[in-house]
Structure formats: structure tokens, C-alpha cells
Amino acid sequence: MRPLEGTVVLEFCQFLSGPSAGLRLADLGARVIKIERPDTGDLCRQLYIGNLDYNGESALFQTINRNKESYSADLKHPGQLQDIKRLIGQADVLIENFRPGTMEKLGLDYESVKAINPRIVYASVTGYGKEGPWRDKPGQDLLVQSLSGLVWLNGDSDQPPLPFGLAVADILAGAHLVQGILACLVRRGRSGEGGLVEVSLLESLLDFQFEVFTTYLNDGGRPPQRSSINGAHAYLGAPYGIYETQDGYIALAMGSVLKLGELLGCRELSAFADPKEWFARRDEIKTILAAHLRSRPTREWLALLESADYWCSDVLTWEQLTEHEAFKALDMLQVTRASGGTAFKTTCCPIRMNGIRLKSPKGAPRVGEDSRKIAAEFGFTPS
Numbered sequence: 001m002r003p004l005e006g007t008v009v010l011e012f013c014q015f016l017s018g019p020s021a022g023l024r025l026a027d028l029g030a031r032v033i034k035i036e037r038p039d040t041g042d043l044c045r046q047l048y049i050g051n052l053d054y055n056g057e058s059a060l061f062q063t064i065n066r067n068k069e070s071y072s073a074d075l076k077h078p079g080q081l082q083d084i085k086r087l088i089g090q091a092d093v094l095i096e097n098f099r100p101g102t103m104e105k106l107g108l109d110y111e112s113v114k115a116i117n118p119r120i121v122y123a124s125v126t127g128y129g130k131e132g133p134w135r136d137k138p139g140q141d142l143l144v145q146s147l148s149g150l151v152w153l154n155g156d157s158d159q160p161p162l163p164f165g166l167a168v169a170d171i172l173a174g175a176h177l178v179q180g181i182l183a184c185l186v187r188r189g190r191s192g193e194g195g196l197v198e199v200s201l202l203e204s205l206l207d208f209q210f211e212v213f214t215t216y217l218n219d220g221g222r223p224p225q226r227s228s229i230n231g232a233h234a235y236l237g238a239p240y241g242i243y244e245t246q247d248g249y250i251a252l253a254m255g256s257v258l259k260l261g262e263l264l265g266c267r268e269l270s271a272f273a274d275p276k277e278w279f280a281r282r283d284e285i286k287t288i289l290a291a292h293l294r295s296r297p298t299r300e301w302l303a304l305l306e307s308a309d310y311w312c313s314d315v316l317t318w319e320q321l322t323e324h325e326a327f328k329a330l331d332m333l334q335v336t337r338a339s340g341g342t343a344f345k346t347t348c349c350p351i352r353m354n355g356i357r358l359k360s361p362k363g364a365p366r367v368g369e370d371s372r373k374i375a376a377e378f379g380f381t382p383s
């Protein structure tokens with residue numbers, strides 16, 4: 001039995017952040033019901049439709065909404081809103097990720113929902129929080145990454161600032177939301193009271209950066225300097241970074257530059273005996289290393305370094321990764337059904353429970369696919 005079995009979650013969400021929280025709760029056994037607008041449903045159904053089109057819906061939508069049900073309702077229709085309030089009366093958790101003020105306008109803000117169901121855990125994702133001058137800005141991942149300092153921090157110093165190539169703010173916010181929801185459910189088990197959980201994309205990214213942001217805040221406000229070679233970490237010295245080899249790339253983490261020079265047969269590195277120089281002169285050291293590492297293939301360098309447990313790795317493409325025995329041993333892939341029935345491969349929940357990998361053969365629902373069944377189970381006739 002999965003730990004959240006019997007827990008009913010209503011998901012008033014679109015795109016990635018809120019739905020990724022719903023996905024994780026569904027993986028953990030909750031019954032997650034998406035409340036979707038009858039015309040389009042979750043707008044993510046149409047996001048990034050490229051060559052992977054599952055009957056007009058995107059692979060992204062299919063994976064992030066697997067193992068959920070869909071109830072369609074026009075929340076601006078008084079009768080249908082009343083039906084939703086009936087569902088709310090019997091739910092354990094409500095998740096929403098509209099712009100601040102949207103749920104208030106619909107009469108579904110926390111205070112109104114709490115009046116219907118005081119035990120409910122109400123969880124909101126916003127872009128920038130519900131207060132402050134940025135509250136009404138569109139909460140989109142690239143915009144939040146750019147405002148958070150993360151884009152400025154990332155990349156090489158002689159190149160433009162570089163965002164992550166995926167929606168890191170959304171996925172982190174979803175994970176934080178799940179943590180808040182689970183904590184409230186534990187408290188509710190003891191006290192019977194529900195609660196309000198609020199997370200924003202921006203706060204999630206600020207937390208994500210604490211490792212370097214804290215150093216900045218306590219270092220007289222001196223901004224970290226991006227390295228000019230091989231990306232890398234704002235506050236770590238050489239060799240930290242990615243280097244080209246004769247046939248690919250190699251990643252080198254933190255470690256002694258002297259030892260590295262000995263292992264690689266790179267005599268020039270013996271000039272950098274003082275560890276303080278590994279940061280202060282990191283671009284010089286990296287330039288020497290970069291030239292040296294181009295002379296042999298990745299596997300030869302790895303063999304030399306791994307024999308001494310020097311922290312290094314190959315840099316794999318997804319093709320190389322998915323062919324690798326180490327990847328196969330993780331059992332991280334599952335085949336699930338897209339709405340419409342087509343089988344597709346996706347990753348699994350990364351949490352194992354009692355040693356068991358949590359898989360979800362049930363795919364994403366069609367808009368409103370479960371409305372009638374849900375209304376009957378919850379004891380009303382839909383308007």
C-alpha cells in the first residue's frame with residue numbers, strides 16, 4: 001500500500017509547477033483529481049507539441065499528469081462552482097497555481113475554502129509570492145530564473161548569462177510544495193487542523209542558490225566571478241569544470257591540482273603548489289589543463305584518475321546514458337499509456353518505498369474524462 005492511499009487531492013493547476021506536485025502525491029498513492037476548464041483543459045496539454053504529439057497533446061503533459069483523474073468544470077459558472085465546492089468539502093488537499101488573486105476572484109481563496117472544509121491543506125504556487133511589487137508579473141520559469149540571479153551566475157564569463165535548459169524553478173517549487181503539504185498532513189493527523197502552504201518559483205530558486213548566495217551575503221557583498229573557461233562553480237577553484245578530450249569531454253570536480261598534475265603527467269601544474277592559487281589563478285590552471293587533456297581520449301584519463309579516486313567523470317549524452325548498465329540498474333524508466341492509449345516511455349518517481357520502485361501504468365486523463373464517475377462517487381449530479 002502506498003503511503004498516501006485514501007488521500008484526495010484537488011489540483012487546480014496548469015503548466016509544470018503545481019502539476020509536478022500533484023504528480024509526486026499521485027506517485028505516493030494519493031487520488032489526484034485535476035479540475036480543468038472544459039474548453040482547453042490544462043494549457044500544458046498544448047505546450048511543446050513537436051514531433052511527439054499524442055492525439056493533439058504533448059509528451060510533457062502526458063508525463064506530468066500520469067496517474068491522475070480529470071474533472072472538467074467552468075469555475076465561472078455558479079452551478080459548476082457549487083459542484084466544485086462539494087468536492088472541496090470531501091478533499092484532503094487543494095493545490096492551485098494561478099496568478100495571485102485568481103482564486104480570490106473565483107471565491108476559492110484559502111479563507112473561503114477553509115470555511116467549507118477546515119481540515120483541508122491548501123497549497124499555492126505563485127511566481128514571486130502573494131505580496132510585493134512583482135506579485136502580478138507572469139510566473140514563468142525563464143523570467144524567474146533571470147530575476148533570481150541564477151542566469152547571471154551561470155555560464156562562462158566571456159559569454160552571455162546562461163539559463164538552465166529546463167524549467168528548474170517550476171520543478172523545485174513543486175517539490176517544496178509537496179514537502180509543505182506532507183508536513184501539514186502529519187500535523188493534521190495529530191491536531192485535526194488543516195493549513196495553508198505557500199511557495200513561489202522565485203523563493204524556490206533563492207533557496208536553490210543558498211550554497212553560493214550565503215557566501216556572497218557574508219563576504220562584504222563581493223559578487224562571485226564566473227570563470228572564463230569551462231563554466232564551473234562561482235566559488236570553487238581549479239580544476240572544477242568540464243574539459244574537452246581527444247574524443248569527448250571529462251568532468252573534474254574539486255581536488256588537489258598538484259596531485260592532478262602527477263596523475264595526468266602534466267608537469268606545468270607543479271608550479272601551483274599553494275592551494276590559495278587554485279582559486280586565484282584558476283583560469284591560468286584551467287588553460288594549461290585544457291591543452292593537456294585534449295591529447296588523449298576520455299577513457300584513458302578516467303582510468304588514470306579513477307585508480308587514485310580522483311573526483312572525475314565522463315560527460316554523457318542521453319543516448320550514452322540510457323545504454324549504460326549503471327542506468328539500466330536503476331530501473332528508472334517505465335512504460336505508461338498516453339490519453340488515447342499510445343504507450344510511451346518516461347522516468348519514474350525517484351523515491352523508492354520499502355525497496356519498491358513506484359511506477360504508474362495509468363497515463364494522463366482526457367479533459368473531463370472522469371467527471372461523471374467522480375460526481376457519482378462524491379454524491380451529486382453535475383450542473
Ligand SMILES: CC(C)(COP(=O)(O)OP(=O)(O)OC[C@H]1O[C@@H](n2cnc3c(N)ncnc32)[C@H](O)[C@@H]1OP(=O)(O)O)[C@@H](O)C(=O)NCCC(=O)NCCSC(=O)C(=O)O
Nearest residue numbers: 015017036037074075097098099102126127138139140141
Ligand atoms: C502561468 C501564469 C503566468 C498564467 O497567467 P494567466 O493566464 O494570466 O492567469 P491565471 O493562471 O490566473 O488564469 C487565467 C484565467 O483562467 C481562468 N480559469 C482557470 N481555470 C478555469 C476554469 N476551470 N474555469 C473557468 N475559468 C478558469 C482563471 O479564472 C483566470 O481568469 P481571469 O482571472 O478572468 O483572467 C500564472 O498562472 C502564474 O503566474 N502562475 C503562478 C506561477 C506558476 O506556477 N507558473 C507556471 C509557469 S510554467 C513555466 O514556467 C514554463 O512552462 O516554462
